Amino acid sequence: MGHHRAAALKLENVRKVYRSGDAEIVAVDQASLEVGPAEIVALVGPSGSGKTTLLSISGGLLSPSEGRVVVAGDDISDYDPKRLTKFRRENVGFVFQSVNLVPFLTARENLLVVADFSRRDKKKSKARADQLLAELGLEKRAANLPAQLSGGERQRVAVGRAFMNEPDLVLIDEPTSALDTKLGEQVMELIVTEVRARATAAVIVTHDTRMTHYADRTLTIVDGILDDATIL
């Protein structure tokens, strides 16, 4: 009997409600989703549709008001903030919309900072950072600060950082929003290449429908309601 890897991400009837005085704002409503171990899913939707909230819940940045969130077999729905921190440190990689590199760290150090927080073996971490930088074509830029890198190079460093902790799931928020079409495509190709090379699952939030063809599946979310029909 073959060994089946658990789904990288499983959301079951997830609901996220914010309260503002007496008013109740439903950011995500009864969302269910399953992302396979090496699957790339694009999540599209207009501004305020709840896609970032869904991404945050998937990565343990937010806890759902209702429903279950299972990442790589671990049900994180009821984790307290401390356990969620550990979970993110070990299981999830993030690529943020505004890249968010640490301005006073070199490209290599921006990767190593993740390992520093998790107190991983320094020698192994350095080897992994060097390997990632080489794969991303940044080996000659390893000692450069973010200000000395181009927009595309910074984005590549951010991608490398997301893979430093060997995550089960990579969550990518609007990776092309600050880039022109050509550069955006290059970055998406790079992300997809890295994700596929490691057989890692990824959820990419984007409003740019030109980029959805890089994903195995595209889901739309409108007013907090997830439509899991595949868009081709």
Next chain:
Amino acid sequence: MKLALLELRRRPWRFAPAVVALVLLTGLLLTLGGLLDGLYNGFTGALRAQPGALLTYATDAKLSMVRSRIDAATTAQVERVPGVEQVGGLGTVLLGATVPGQTTEASVALFGYQLAPHGVPAPPEKTGQVYADTSLRAYGVTEGQTLLLGPKRYPVSVVGWVSDTDFLLQGGLWGTVDTWREVLGSARPDQVLAHGTYQVLTISTAAGANLARVAAAIDAATGGKTRTVTRSFAVDSLPGIAQQRSTFNAIIDTTFFVAALVVALFFILLTIERVGMYAVFKAVGASSGQLFGHVVLQAVVIAVVSFVVGALLAVAVSRVIPPQVPLQLSAGRAREVAAGLVIMSTLGSAVSLRRVVRIDPATAIS
């Protein structure tokens, strides 16, 4: 931890406002502390150097050495008290001294002594010879010189140096009892003292003796004509000493508080500025404790660097101020300021803890 140090190394200008403020505060703390130490030592050196654990004054002198008189009969009564091991007469006169080649008179306290104080040799062989306190070097006094004391210009020759023996901020001169008696007689003819009369008795007690009991026994034996106190009590009873210490200590404590406030405000502002960066760090798995450690480490490094620069500043200040200003920089005071600064900086940076804890990692992605 490495992250905190890298930021300090690569963006030192970012921390410059806090460092500049702390350097100035360190310089101020060391200078204030140095002045307090200088004043205290300059006021009390002669008493602190006394070999006896007890000092006996005439009761009506109210612990004023200058007013106190103890005659030979009273001294004999004191010597017979059980527990008293050695009794030495001590007298002083405060006056101006003309220093050869100098236009400014030096203020001196000439002592005549029987029992050698700590750091002072046995009384010189001849009348008219004195050991001078090193503080008098600031007035141009040198060894071998003849100083002219008081209005009658009584000559005394400097035959050696002693240190930390000043009294009421007047440079200490230590000679025989006869020298003191003659100088006192020449300067204050109305205060000529009979042979065997001293101002104060310095009393060594037998090993293990109870000082309070011996003091009470002495005063009982003299029929209440004397008041015997411990050396430290006599020091603290010098006029203005307690007020001086409390005033300076209040200023020093306030300055430490200001240092904590500077660090607190600086790191609050820095933390507000870093909210985005800390949110990203939290999102990728940094704990609030790790980030708070980052803030505290930076505060401690800033305090240490500021202390070093501030100490150099204080040393520079001490070199340019007139030598008559009683500023004494000491390693003990420097250690105290360094430790205080590190503690206050740590406490100041701790104010950022609440803000660090409240940073929501979800904001990194929203």
